[in-house]
Amino acid sequence: MTDLPERLLAGYRQFMGGRYAAETARYRDLAAKGQSPETMVIACCDSRAAPETIFDSGPGELFVVRNVANLVPPYEPDDRHHSTSAALEFAVQSLKVKHIVVLGHGRCGGIRAALDPSAEPLSPGDFIGRWMGLVAPAAQAVSGNSLMTTGERQTALERISIRYSIANLRSFPCVKILEDKGRLSLHGAWFDIGSGELWVMNRKTGDFFRPDAA
Amino acid sequence: MTDLPERLLAGYRQFMGGRYAAETARYRDLAAKGQSPETMVIACCDSRAAPETIFDSGPGELFVVRNVANLVPPYEPDDRHHSTSAALEFAVQSLKVKHIVVLGHGRCGGIRAALDPSAEPLSPGDFIGRWMGLVAPAAQAVSGNSLMTTGERQTALERISIRYSIANLRSFPCVKILEDKGRLSLHGAWFDIGSGELWVMNRKTGDFFRPDAA
Amino acid sequence: MTDLPERLLAGYRQFMGGRYAAETARYRDLAAKGQSPETMVIACCDSRAAPETIFDSGPGELFVVRNVANLVPPYEPDDRHHSTSAALEFAVQSLKVKHIVVLGHGRCGGIRAALDPSAEPLSPGDFIGRWMGLVAPAAQAVSGNSLMTTGERQTALERISIRYSIANLRSFPCVKILEDKGRLSLHGAWFDIGSGELWVMNRKTGDFFRPDAA
Amino acid sequence: MTDLPERLLAGYRQFMGGRYAAETARYRDLAAKGQSPETMVIACCDSRAAPETIFDSGPGELFVVRNVANLVPPYEPDDRHHSTSAALEFAVQSLKVKHIVVLGHGRCGGIRAALDPSAEPLSPGDFIGRWMGLVAPAAQAVSGNSLMTTGERQTALERISIRYSIANLRSFPCVKILEDKGRLSLHGAWFDIGSGELWVMNRKTGDFFRPDAA
Numbered sequence: 098m099t100d101l102p103e104r105l106l107a108g109y110r111q112f113m114g115g116r117y118a119a120e121t122a123r124y125r126d127l128a129a130k131g132q133s134p135e136t137m138v139i140a141c142c143d144s145r146a147a148p149e150t151i152f153d154s155g156p157g158e159l160f161v162v163r164n165v166a167n168l169v170p171p172y173e174p175d176d177r178h179h180s181t182s183a184a185l186e187f188a189v190q191s192l193k194v195k196h197i198v199v200l201g202h203g204r205c206g207g208i209r210a211a212l213d214p215s216a217e218p219l220s221p222g223d224f225i226g227r228w229m230g231l232v233a234p235a236a237q238a239v240s241g242n243s244l245m246t247t248g249e250r251q252t253a254l255e256r257i258s259i260r261y262s263i264a265n266l267r268s269f270p271c272v273k274i275l276e277d278k279g280r281l282s283l284h285g286a287w288f289d290i291g292s293g294e295l296w297v298m299n300r301k302t303g304d305f306f307r308p309d310a311a
Numbered sequence: 312m313t314d315l316p317e318r319l320l321a322g323y324r325q326f327m328g329g330r331y332a333a334e335t336a337r338y339r340d341l342a343a344k345g346q347s348p349e350t351m352v353i354a355c356c357d358s359r360a361a362p363e364t365i366f367d368s369g370p371g372e373l374f375v376v377r378n379v380a381n382l383v384p385p386y387e388p389d390d391r392h393h394s395t396s397a398a399l400e401f402a403v404q405s406l407k408v409k410h411i412v413v414l415g416h417g418r419c420g421g422i423r424a425a426l427d428p429s430a431e432p433l434s435p436g437d438f439i440g441r442w443m444g445l446v447a448p449a450a451q452a453v454s455g456n457s458l459m460t461t462g463e464r465q466t467a468l469e470r471i472s473i474r475y476s477i478a479n480l481r482s483f484p485c486v487k488i489l490e491d492k493g494r495l496s497l498h499g500a501w502f503d504i505g506s507g508e509l510w511v512m513n514r515k516t517g518d519f520f521r522p523d524a525a
Numbered sequence: 526m527t528d529l530p531e532r533l534l535a536g537y538r539q540f541m542g543g544r545y546a547a548e549t550a551r552y553r554d555l556a557a558k559g560q561s562p563e564t565m566v567i568a569c570c571d572s573r574a575a576p577e578t579i580f581d582s583g584p585g586e587l588f589v590v591r592n593v594a595n596l597v598p599p600y601e602p603d604d605r606h607h608s609t610s611a612a613l614e615f616a617v618q619s620l621k622v623k624h625i626v627v628l629g630h631g632r633c634g635g636i637r638a639a640l641d642p643s644a645e646p647l648s649p650g651d652f653i654g655r656w657m658g659l660v661a662p663a664a665q666a667v668s669g670n671s672l673m674t675t676g677e678r679q680t681a682l683e684r685i686s687i688r689y690s691i692a693n694l695r696s697f698p699c700v701k702i703l704e705d706k707g708r709l710s711l712h713g714a715w716f717d718i719g720s721g722e723l724w725v726m727n728r729k730t731g732d733f734f735r736p737d738a739a
Numbered sequence: 740m741t742d743l744p745e746r747l748l749a750g751y752r753q754f755m756g757g758r759y760a761a762e763t764a765r766y767r768d769l770a771a772k773g774q775s776p777e778t779m780v781i782a783c784c785d786s787r788a789a790p791e792t793i794f795d796s797g798p799g800e801l802f803v804v805r806n807v808a809n810l811v812p813p814y815e816p817d818d819r820h821h822s823t824s825a826a827l828e829f830a831v832q833s834l835k836v837k838h839i840v841v842l843g844h845g846r847c848g849g850i851r852a853a854l855d856p857s858a859e860p861l862s863p864g865d866f867i868g869r870w871m872g873l874v875a876p877a878a879q880a881v882s883g884n885s886l887m888t889t890g891e892r893q894t895a896l897e898r899i900s901i902r903y904s905i906a907n908l909r910s911f912p913c914v915k916i917l918e919d920k921g922r923l924s925l926h927g928a929w930f931d932i933g934s935g936e937l938w939v940m941n942r943k944t945g946d947f948f949r950p951d952a953a
Contacts, residue, residue, distance in 0.1 A: 132359050153326045187356070187420065220404055269436075291341075529926050572803070615867050721759040
């Protein structure tokens with residue numbers, strides 16, 4: 098087989114003839130001057146929820162971390178390597194972003210797994226089980242509520258997880274300090290794949306609402 | 312201030328009037344049937360190297376992990392949470408992707424930090440230092456070569472890191488087994504921001520070449 | 526057999542009916558007034574990298590030295606005969622060229638030999654071994670890097686050798702003085718045989734880039 | 740100033756749009772399979788006498804050494820670096836060329852210098868003086884002949900030098916052995932810049948004649 102799937106090569110040629118051709122100067126400028134995005138987005142790996150697509154963003158606009166269920170672990174300074182914490186540190190301390198957005202979405206596979214008590218480990222390492230273990234207490238609290246539908250529990254945990262990640266962001270001293278100084282703001286948002294609706298978290302109440310709705 | 316940066320809200324409206332309006336049926340279908348991407352991409356958080364942009368990909372096509380310097384840590388089954396390993400496990404075992412692409416890029420800030428011996432920790436936690444520590448041995452080997460220019464050392468380590476991540480992918484039993492069965496293929500690619508060039512890794516030699524050039 | 530290979534005689538007839546017929550006046554003028562090329566090129570003997578072909582040059586344009594791996598030895602004033610130094614002296618002092626270009630290329634056999642620790646001398650005299658010995662220290666430094674591929678090490682040494690030759694050019698007092706006066710400029714370039722790409726050395730950083738790309 | 744003279748960049752673009760575009764497959768093939776030229780040419784650096792131009796040669800055809808006055812020094816196995824001997828060894832032992840052509844030309848600056856008793860060193864190193872010293876005995880013998888015109892002495896020494904270089908080629912054991920076995924043949928030729936005439940050396944008598952003349 099070839100060294101790269103033909104679909105990707107075809108897409109790349111599309112990019113070169115399209116966006117790159119139209120924004121060559123911008124790409125060269127971004128290469129020469131380096132990136133200086135104002136916003137960091139912590140999103141899910143889900144193929145249906147790419148932040149650049151949802152926010153119609155161009156090159157240089159969004160510094161993006163993507164992991165399963167867009168989770169931010171709590172501050173754990175130790176000798177281990179922490180993927181998300183490293184990206185957070187780089188965005189805040191080196192790039193000095195002004196905004197951090199935790200972008201969740203509906204029908205999230207990671208959240209579904211967390212809500213499924215009968216879920217078997219996907220592999221002996223059970224990496225998904227341990228990763229989603231970050232929201233295990235919340236998952237147990239929600240799954241215990243038999244009055245909500247499966248769909249409601251799913252959406253509920255998706256939004257609880259966004260608030261949980263934002264709370265963890267504040268456990269990082271550098272984030273807390275800059276937010277208190279008004280130089281960094283934290284945001285939550287939730288994307289509904291089917292309807293395309295974007296629900297934004299009210300920073301005071303934690304509720305999610307549609308900005309463009311009445 | 313508003314609950315979400317105005318730029319993002321404006322971009323979202325652009326998306327709704329553009330891509331979503333044009334692909335509503337596709338989004339509804341992806342919501343109802345779930346995602347089934349054929350490709351997982353492990354990319355960098357860099358705001359200039361979004362895989363959906365470079366590959367001109369639509370909703371449902373790419374399952375994307377993004378961390379600093381697009382690194383895949385070695386297989387470490389323990390009781391800790393591993394962001395990248397969890398995403399890998401989900402993509403391979405649950406989504407059964409057919410391709411995994413490690414997408415690196417030029418002028419990577421994480422790689423630059425790894426090559427800078429005088430780099431100070433960005434914060435007391437030194438998360439970037441520990442994260443890039445994954446390629447510390449390679450960084451030391453490359454930075455020791457004073458005959459290469461700073462730019463050549465940077466490019467060399469960016470490519471060595473891609474090969475390193477692909478080697479680590481194979482340290483995951485589920486990846487190794489499926490690759491040996493011919494049901495999963497691993498790819499490396501490197502994007503040059505300024506020129507927009509995509510260099511693809513030759514799977515046999517590990518060299519990077521431009522598919523449309525030679 | 527004839528006194529000259531038939532292929533060469535046929536090619537010569539082609540030249541007489543073509544280029545010479547078209548540029549007779551130019552050839553006569555160059556014979557009468559003598560040559561006054563603005564550029565000296567130090568290139569490799571490789572049959573795939575003729576500078577007049579790569580630069581589409583006409584008669585009188587390029588003063589060309591060609592040796593294995595386009596090397597310039599350091600300044601060694603002694604009683605020996607030095608082929609490259611003699612040509613350099615003639616170009617700079619007698620012809621007063623304004624530019625000197627060290628033109629390297631990919632897949633260079635001399636460089637490959639220098640990187641091959643198990644290389645046997647080609648003859649008892651080991652002339653190639655002694656000639657490539659000029660870059661032996663660099664070759665050792667590069668070949669020690671097992672993290673780079675064979676192809677990457679080859680390209681790295683090809684480019685390091687160009688910078689080495691340019692540095693040696695400056696060890697010649699007449700070159701150094703004229704460069705400092707702004708009357709002579711030194712350039713590096715690297716030709717990729719397969720793709721036909723010409724990479725030019727950035728005189729400040731020593732990096733190689735494609736002028737028509739970025 | 741730019742990193743490469745604009746004239747060369749323009750010529751390169753001409754090459755890419757012309758010869759390379761027309762012979763892309765040939766270049767790729769030469770890159771993949773390596774060079775295997777049948778002929779080695781030892782020519783002068785003179786900008787008016789490029790062998791690829793005179794023989795209308797394409798990529799891969801001629802392995803070319805160019806030094807001042809197309810001289811081949813005698814066989815000197817020692818610990819020094821010998822540019823021309825190294826190229827000769829590589830062509831004969833590694834590439835196994837079938838023909839070696841020593842290509843001289845009229846109005847050669849090196850020969851003129853050798854014939855000028857009042858010539859001052861071009862620089863303290865006097866590299867040209869030492870290099871042309873290879874033919875000093877012949878130069879003295881010719882310049883002493885006051886019955887010949889300056890032009891006749893020049894042409895005479897140009898041709899004597901070609902025979903001298905061919906004799907030196909035979910001082911290399913590997914050349915002598917292969918020539919005796921009939922697997923390598925040595926040729927001499929002389930190019931007249933003004934008239935474009937190519938004079939070929941009769942291998943038996945050493946005389947130069949025009950193959951296309953009556």
